[in-house]
Every structure is written in structure tokens, then in C-alpha cells.
Amino acid sequence: MMVVGIPRGLLFYEYYPLWRAFFQALGIAVETSGPTSRAVLDAGVSRAVDEACLPVKAYLGHCLELAERCDALFVPRVVSVERGAYTCPKLLGLPEIVGSLRTGRPLVTPVVDYTRGGSRAVDAAIACARRLGCGSVRAAWAYVRARLEYRTFTESLQVAGGWFEGAVAGRAETGTADRARPRVLVLGHVYMVNDRGINLGIREHLLRLGVRPVAPQWVARRNWTSGARALPKKLFWTYEKQLFGAAKHVVDRGECDGVIQITSFGCGPDSLVSEFVRREAERSRVPYMALTVDEHAGEAGAVTRLEAFVDMLARRLGDRET
Amino acid sequence: MRLTFPRMGNSHIPFKALFASLGAEVVVPPPSTRRTAALGSRHAPEFACFPLKMTLGNFIEAAELGADTAVMAGGVGPCRFGYYAQVQKVILQDLGRDLDLVVLEPPKLGWIHLAHQVSRLTGGRGAGALLRAVRLAWAKCNAVDEIERLARTSRPRQGERGAVTRAENAALDLLDRAESARQVQEALEAGRSLIARTVARRTAEMRVGIVGEIFMVLDGFSNMDLERRLGEMGVEVHRFLTMSGWVRANLLPKRYTPAEEREAVGLARPYLDHFVGGHGLESVGGARLYAREGLDGVIQVMPFTCMPEIVAESVLRTVSGDTGVPILTLSFDEHTAEAGLQTRLEAFVDLLRRRRRGAAGG
CATH class of the missing domain: 3.40.50 (Rossmann fold)
Incomplete structure (x- = not known):
């Protein structure tokens, strides 16, 4: 065969x-x-x-x-x-x-x-x-x-808030509903967000740090389409439109406490669109971090940056409660 | 309205003629320098491609000279260029630069919008004035291309180092001053003879074709005077990417596309069976075209991380293997160092020279 x-x-x-x-x-x-x-x-x-x-x-x-x-x-x-x-x-x-x-x-x-x-x-x-x-x-x-x-x-x-591996295997995701934990939008192309071999295991590290990662792919099409209307001109890259629109939707509705954009070095579309995502996050006062990876990226360096980011989020959340 | 536009090679000559004949007060951005590059890279997104940074630098420097409106081209992708203006707009706003960007989008995105933008630039002048302005600018555009072509073919045969560059600059200056189509013709003739007088040898030692992304190919500052460097090493440089060719390929019906460019797109097919944006197809086909014409080598020029050219580069290795013609890829950004470029060019030209001797001896 x-x-x-x-x-x-x-x-x-x-x-x-x-x-x-x-x-x-x-x-x-x-x-x-x-x-x-x-x-x-x-x-x-x-x-x-x-x-x-x-x-x-x-x-x-x-x-x-x-x-x-x-x-x-x-x-x-x-x-x-x-x-x-x-x-x-x-x-x-x-x-x-x-x-x-x-x-x-x-x-x-x-x-x-x-x-x-x-x-x-x-x-x-x-x-x-x-x-x-x-x-x-x-x-x-x-x-x-x-x-x-x-x-x-x-x-x-989209409905259950799952990730690629679970959805492919038909597994129901065991999402954590712990409200005290900060939610971070892990913004990036599907192959950046889901491939542990190239994203330095960012999602696993976030989970370990007590963060609830949120995926842009959870945002329904009609929602990211309407989010993308905030761009100054219709974008001619669909997946970038989805990323920006999803970020806008999630940030506007206060559904995340921070945004980490994971980009590969030399990604052309990301190089321009991340500029608009960053502005959107700043406008809504949501902390934003860009993580750029290439074949020389070291996991230890990325982990340090993630830890610092998550520490900062936790402090902000703590301040808000008191 | 004090109007400006981005620089790209010598395109400021026809642009200035176009807008000045329409009655606008034109602020030509100062020639690009390291400062332009530094300003652009400081304020542009870090990983944006080099032409975005350079043109942003042009806008900032023109605004310093009092420009209040800038003309920029748009696009429909998939190359990043189509979104430059939108990114530059928000950056200029952040910088507090009061520069109004008028973006000319291709008619595909709406004729009415385009007509509206054009009428903003013409200040409500009639079609007659527009036609006259376009005619003068077009004459200059073609004349500039011709002078550049003569300089490329004459430089390797010049009697004295630097003579062709001096003659070329003098000729371009004459063209810039011409005020009518007739004066453009006279300036062109004068320029021709200025360049012809510098030539001391009948043939050049070798010939190299340049393909790649058009901004980087045409802009001498951005590609670190690649054509001059090659010419002074005794290389006759060929390229079919020109300003007038771009206008013909992009703004006029298909039959006006320069023959070489059309041919290149056809030749690309066995190696790259789909358009990939920018000049990706032209780069692949152009390399084959130059190989067929018996040129000694091909140089692909692009901004660092250029998407269409990276696709082209991936298959150019195969083209080089199949045609036996060496291909060198050069990518440029604000970090490119002159000495490194010079060394690579010398090594490449050395390789071509050796191959030629080998072929002659064997």
C-alpha cells in the first residue's frame, strides 16, 4: 500500500x-x-x-x-x-x-x-x-x-479551550479554573505555539510557573475578524490578521493578564504586525513581551525572561487585589 | 503643501519633476547617508526589512526640512512592502512628526480611493496639467535609466578610476535641471557624450548580472554602491530591473512589461512554479536568462530577511548547479559592513576570473 x-x-x-x-x-x-x-x-x-x-x-x-x-x-x-x-x-x-x-x-x-x-x-x-x-x-x-x-x-x-495535541488525539483538556492564577496569551503562529521543539517549551514553562496559557486559536473566527478591523488597512496575510484580531479581542475583553508573542527570527509578517499588537497591549495596559527564537536560542535565557515576566504579572495581580 | 517622497536610487529626479510641474512645493529628501539609516533603524520595528527603515529615515529627514506631506506607494502583498506606509504612519505620529502620508494603493483596492489620493496631490489641477507633468517625469525616468545603463557598461572600460562616476553624476545633474521634454533629450545627449569620453578600452574583462529585490538593486546607498564597486573591478554589470521597467511592469498593461522581465518570469517556471511576491520569480528567471546570455556570474541582492528573495535563494542553488554559473547572494541591512562586502566581491570576481582562464586554457 x-x-x-x-x-x-x-x-x-x-x-x-x-x-x-x-x-x-x-x-x-x-x-x-x-x-x-x-x-x-x-x-x-x-x-x-x-x-x-x-x-x-x-x-x-x-x-x-x-x-x-x-x-x-x-x-x-x-x-x-x-x-x-x-x-x-x-x-x-x-x-x-x-x-x-x-x-x-x-x-x-x-x-x-x-x-x-x-x-x-x-x-x-x-x-x-x-x-x-x-x-x-x-x-x-x-x-x-x-x-x-x-x-x-x-x-x-475553540469551545473547550484545548491545544493541538489534545485535540488531535480527541482528548478532553483538563483546564484549570484557578482564578488566582495569571492568564497569559501565548501569541504566535500555530507552528510556533504548538511545536515544543522550536518554542523552547514555553507553554510547559508557563504551566510550571503557575500561569494559565491562553491560545489565540481559541478565539472564534467572527471575533478575530472583528478585532482585525482595528488595523489601519486590511492585512493581506490571513494568519497575521488572526493573530492581531485574536490579541485585540482577548485584550479588549480583559481575558488575559499578559501577552507573550513568540516569533521566529526573520519572520517577515510578524516583524510588522507585532508592532501593532504591542501598541494594542500598551493601550489596554496589558504587559507585553516579545520572545524571538532561532536555532541559536537557549532555553535557559528564555526561562529567565519568562520567570521575570510572570513575577511581574503576579505582583500586578497582587497589587490589584489589595 | 510641502511635498516629499522616499528616495530609491535616482528616482528623485523624475519624482521631483512630476510633483513640481503639478505646482507642489517639493522637498527632495537629502541623499541617504548613515544618519538616514540610523534614524530609520532606531524608530522602525527591529526586524522590519531595510527599505522600510531607509524610507522612514528619508521621511524624518525631509520633515526636518519642512515637508508636511509625503507620497508613499501601497500594495496588496504578500511582500511586506504593501504595509510599510501604515507602520511608518504610526511611528511618525509617535515621533510627533506632522507628516501626512498620502498612500497610493494599487487600483485593485479601489479606483475611487486612488483617484481621490491623486487629486489631493494635483491640487485639483486638470487632466491636461497632470498629463504634461507625467510626460516630463516619464522622459526623465527613461533618461535616468539610460544614463545608469551607460555607466554600468562603461565603468569597467574607463581610462581613469572614478571618471565614469563623475560623468554619470554630471549627466544626472543635467537631467535634474531639464525643464521640458526637449531639454531632457539634450541633457541625455550631453550625458551620453560625457560618459563616452571616459572610455578607454573596447571590452570589459567580464560580465555579471544583478537580480533581486528592486529597492536594494536600485538604491546605491543601500547596496553600498555595488555597481560602482564591480565596475571598478573590471566587471560590466547587467540588470533588467529599472525604474521605467517597474512602471511598465506594474502600472501599464502587460504587453508593456519589458521583454527581458517577461522572459525571466517564463524562465523561472521549471524552478519556481508560482509567484511568491516581490521579485522572487524575476530573480530565479533572471539568473537563467543571464546564464543563457553567457554572463560570467550572477549576484542576487536583497534586504536581510526578504521573504520572496529567500524562496528564490533556495532554488537559485539548483539553478547555479544546472547552468554552471556561479551565483552570489548578498543581503543588506543597517549592520552590513563595507569591508566585508568588498572582500566577498573581490573573492567572487576572483573566482569568475579563474573560471574564465580555466575555460580559455582548457
Whole structure:
């Protein structure tokens, strides 16, 4: 049986449940790479161009690791997920960036492009299935089934306040309702917030420090869309719009006590949008910290900064109560 | 209204002509210097790309000279450039600089908005005045490109070091002073002969093509006079990215896009099958184009962390392997040091020279 490999990186953390369900419905086996390890990072870093961002370098590492265990690599070209906006230039050119690795495995690269509207994901799904030798009708059916499964996933993120791993495994999250603990919005792209291998374990450290981490992905679409209207001009990057809109929504409603924006060094969209997020936080008098990571970032340094930030939050909360 | 605009290479010459003929009082931002870069980097977001910082520095320096309105271009992504003006606006506000940014967004985002912004700049003057202003600016734009091209091809053949740069500056100054399309033609002719007089050799030792992000390619301060440095090492520099070419590719119907640029986009396809914003496709295809034309090497120029160019860089390695043409990538920001650049260029040119000798000997 044919095995399709899905690298554990970038939009994996957004769409993996959809992709997995789709291939399963088609009767195609799916293999994923393991969690981001030092070895995966090193492999990616050594093959990527210097200035690529850490998530792209990690993604290349995952492709190299996975190439040995699959017949084809699934590397979609997600150009746009909504009308009039893009994802990120590096995602637009992802198949070619991976292609430059010459892994010896063919790439399956459906193109998802909503820039001009329409329902392009289903077209991409059918094209992808045909490339793997399945019929169009079967592909359309598999896609519809996968959408249903994907909805359960996004709901378990938004309604229950879950995180990627739990929602994928279908686990109910055991959220802490301890009101005395500070809540921190961990703002960042899905692959920054959810990949422990590149975010230096920020969420685990926050939990250990007695903080309740809040994810931007918990904010419903209509809420972040309306939050993003506060920007001076419509943003042409969907995921950045989501980040800013979610931060605005959460900060405005007083649903967090601090914001930590976790960014990869050299992230183009973040470099501009974080400027607006910081201003929004300052306006609402919510402490803001930017944490930039790259392949040289040390966990100890990050932990010190997190501890200082959390100490400051705890003091502020204490002052407010007295 | 005291009007200013960002600097990019010699674009201030046509811009000044355009706005001055529309009756605006034009404040040309002072030539970019280390101070411009320092001002821009101090106030811009740390990881913003270099052109944002440079143009912000231009705005601040123009405001110091009394400018109250600045013209800036917009965009629809996915390159960051389309959001520069919005970021710069809030920064200038924070600095207490009373600079009103007029953002010209592409018609895609609304014809009415664009027409409104343009009418703000023309001060309600009629279409006739606008047409005359555009005609003069366009003549200057093309003439500047021609002078720059002559300087690029003549510099490696100059009899005396620095002669072409002096002639080029004199020619650009003549163009800047021209007040009618006819005077632009006369200035251009004079400039041509000034440059021609500096040439002492028939051929250049070698030829290199430059591709990359347009601001960094065109702006001599930002790329640390890359073309002059190469020329003085005996290299004839080729590039199809020009001001007039940009206007033709972006503001006019497709058939006016310069032939080389159109060809480059086509040549990129086997290596990069989708546009990635900015000049990513042109960089990949341009490298192939120059390889096909038998140039000795290609240099890709970009601002540090430029997204489209990073994608291009990823596949340029493959292009270099397949065509056998060496490709050097240079990224610039406020931390780039002159000595480092010079050393890398010398090493690259040395490599090209050796290859040429090897080819001739073998």
C-alpha cells in the first residue's frame, strides 16, 4: 500500500486532522515525522538557506527524516485561505524549497488558492487524489468526510479551550479554573505555539510557573475578524490578521493578564504586525513581551525572561487585589 | 503643501519633476547617508526589512526640512512592502512628526480611493496639467535609466578610476535641471557624450548580472554602491530591473512589461512554479536568462530577511548547479559592513576570473 508522508511542521499544526482524515478515507496510509528533535533541527538548518526562518528549517528537517519512511511527501502549496489575502511567501514557494533538498521522493503538492474566491480546497483535494490514483468522486466524498472531522477538531480547540495535541488525539483538556492564577496569551503562529521543539517549551514553562496559557486559536473566527478591523488597512496575510484580531479581542475583553508573542527570527509578517499588537497591549495596559527564537536560542535565557515576566504579572495581580 | 517622497536610487529626479510641474512645493529628501539609516533603524520595528527603515529615515529627514506631506506607494502583498506606509504612519505620529502620508494603493483596492489620493496631490489641477507633468517625469525616468545603463557598461572600460562616476553624476545633474521634454533629450545627449569620453578600452574583462529585490538593486546607498564597486573591478554589470521597467511592469498593461522581465518570469517556471511576491520569480528567471546570455556570474541582492528573495535563494542553488554559473547572494541591512562586502566581491570576481582562464586554457 502507498504511504504518504506528512512532515510535522508549519501548517501541519493547522490542518493535520483534515489531511489525515482525507487520506484515510481514500484508503491511503499516512506517516508523519516525529516531534521536532535536535537532530531534525540540525538536519534542516544544515540544508536550508541561512536566512530562512526556524519553522521552515525545521520543516526541511522533518522532510529529510520522513523521506526514508514514505513513498511520497505531502507538501501542499497553501497560497491563500481567504479571498484577497495570502498566507506567507515562504508557504507559497514551499514545494520548491523542499524540492531543493532532492530527497528522492516525489512531492504531492495540491495548490490551495482562495485569492479570487470560490471553493478551491475541494479542487485541490480532487487533484491531489487523482495524482495518487483515486477517482474524483471518491476524492470529493473523502474531502467532505475530512471536513466533518476537521470541524470536530477546531471545535474542541475553540469551545473547550484545548491545544493541538489534545485535540488531535480527541482528548478532553483538563483546564484549570484557578482564578488566582495569571492568564497569559501565548501569541504566535500555530507552528510556533504548538511545536515544543522550536518554542523552547514555553507553554510547559508557563504551566510550571503557575500561569494559565491562553491560545489565540481559541478565539472564534467572527471575533478575530472583528478585532482585525482595528488595523489601519486590511492585512493581506490571513494568519497575521488572526493573530492581531485574536490579541485585540482577548485584550479588549480583559481575558488575559499578559501577552507573550513568540516569533521566529526573520519572520517577515510578524516583524510588522507585532508592532501593532504591542501598541494594542500598551493601550489596554496589558504587559507585553516579545520572545524571538532561532536555532541559536537557549532555553535557559528564555526561562529567565519568562520567570521575570510572570513575577511581574503576579505582583500586578497582587497589587490589584489589595 | 510641502511635498516629499522616499528616495530609491535616482528616482528623485523624475519624482521631483512630476510633483513640481503639478505646482507642489517639493522637498527632495537629502541623499541617504548613515544618519538616514540610523534614524530609520532606531524608530522602525527591529526586524522590519531595510527599505522600510531607509524610507522612514528619508521621511524624518525631509520633515526636518519642512515637508508636511509625503507620497508613499501601497500594495496588496504578500511582500511586506504593501504595509510599510501604515507602520511608518504610526511611528511618525509617535515621533510627533506632522507628516501626512498620502498612500497610493494599487487600483485593485479601489479606483475611487486612488483617484481621490491623486487629486489631493494635483491640487485639483486638470487632466491636461497632470498629463504634461507625467510626460516630463516619464522622459526623465527613461533618461535616468539610460544614463545608469551607460555607466554600468562603461565603468569597467574607463581610462581613469572614478571618471565614469563623475560623468554619470554630471549627466544626472543635467537631467535634474531639464525643464521640458526637449531639454531632457539634450541633457541625455550631453550625458551620453560625457560618459563616452571616459572610455578607454573596447571590452570589459567580464560580465555579471544583478537580480533581486528592486529597492536594494536600485538604491546605491543601500547596496553600498555595488555597481560602482564591480565596475571598478573590471566587471560590466547587467540588470533588467529599472525604474521605467517597474512602471511598465506594474502600472501599464502587460504587453508593456519589458521583454527581458517577461522572459525571466517564463524562465523561472521549471524552478519556481508560482509567484511568491516581490521579485522572487524575476530573480530565479533572471539568473537563467543571464546564464543563457553567457554572463560570467550572477549576484542576487536583497534586504536581510526578504521573504520572496529567500524562496528564490533556495532554488537559485539548483539553478547555479544546472547552468554552471556561479551565483552570489548578498543581503543588506543597517549592520552590513563595507569591508566585508568588498572582500566577498573581490573573492567572487576572483573566482569568475579563474573560471574564465580555466575555460580559455582548457
